[in-house]
Amino acid sequence: MKITVFGEGYHNTKNGEVLDFAELKDFGDYLQSVSEQGPKDGRYWVRGELHPIFRANHNLQESELLVVDVDSGYQGKPASSPREVHEALVAAGLSHIIYTSYSHQPGIKNRLRLVEPKHEPMHEGELRPQVHMLFRL
Numbered sequence: 001m002k003i004t005v006f007g008e009g010y011h012n013t014k015n016g017e018v019l020d021f022a023e024l025k026d027f028g029d030y031l032q033s034v035s036e037q038g039p040k041d042g043r044y045w046v047r048g049e050l051h052p053i054f055r056a057n058h059n060l061q062e063s064e065l066l067v068v069d070v071d072s073g074y075q076g077k078p079a080s081s082p083r084e085v086h087e088a089l090v091a092a093g094l095s096h097i098i099y100t101s102y103s104h105q106p107g108i109k110n111r112l113r114l115v116e117p118k119h120e121p122m123h124e125g126e127l128r129p130q131v132h133m134l135f136r137l
Contacts, residue, residue, distance in 0.1 A: 001027060001064040001117060002049040009042055013055035016046070024117045027065075028097045035099070047115075062121035066130050068114045069101065074135035079110040089116075089134075 001024070004016040021027040034043065046055060048063035073079045080088070082098050089096045097115040104111040114134065122130065 003027070003065070004046045004048065004050045004053060004055075005043065006045070006055065007043045010044065014053065016050065016053045016055070018049045018053070024095055024097065024115075027115070031097065031099065057124070060124075062123055064118050064121050066114075066116040066118055066122065066127070066134070068116075068131055068134060070110070070112045070114060071103075079112070081106075081110050082112050085112065085114060089114075 002018055002020045004018050006012050006016045008015075019030070021030065046060065047065040047067045048060045050056075050059040051061060052059060070079050070085070082100060086096070086098055089098075095117055099113055101111040101113055103109070116134070118130075
């Protein structure tokens with residue numbers, strides 16, 4: 001599974017590096033190794049390889065990762081806690097990584113990012129149904 005990593009915040013849309021991970025665990029280990037509580041607009045990654053390496057939707061041809069930013073719950077409900085989301089995904093038999101975002105406030109406002117590997121590369125039109133399926137769990 002490939003990602004494109006950018007440093008120096010969201011204003012950097014051109015100078016990225018493609019990383020390739022054999023397993024979800026390898027990707028999780030990478031995320032853990034670079035996690036730090038820095039400025040909100042620090043290093044970021046995109047869920048696939050960009051052609052050319054310039055952050056724009058049309059440059060992402062496919063992705064083996066479904067990435068969902070959870071800022072609110074399904075149909076206007078509050079977002080579930082990371083533990084509740086994890087338990088629902090385990091019950092559904094889905095491999096995943098969950099980590100909290102910069103704006104996460106435990107017990108007040110849950111903000112998290114969910115990463116689910118897909119067995120086949122996904123294209124843009126396939127994303128929305130996959131996201132809706134996850135929110136129904």
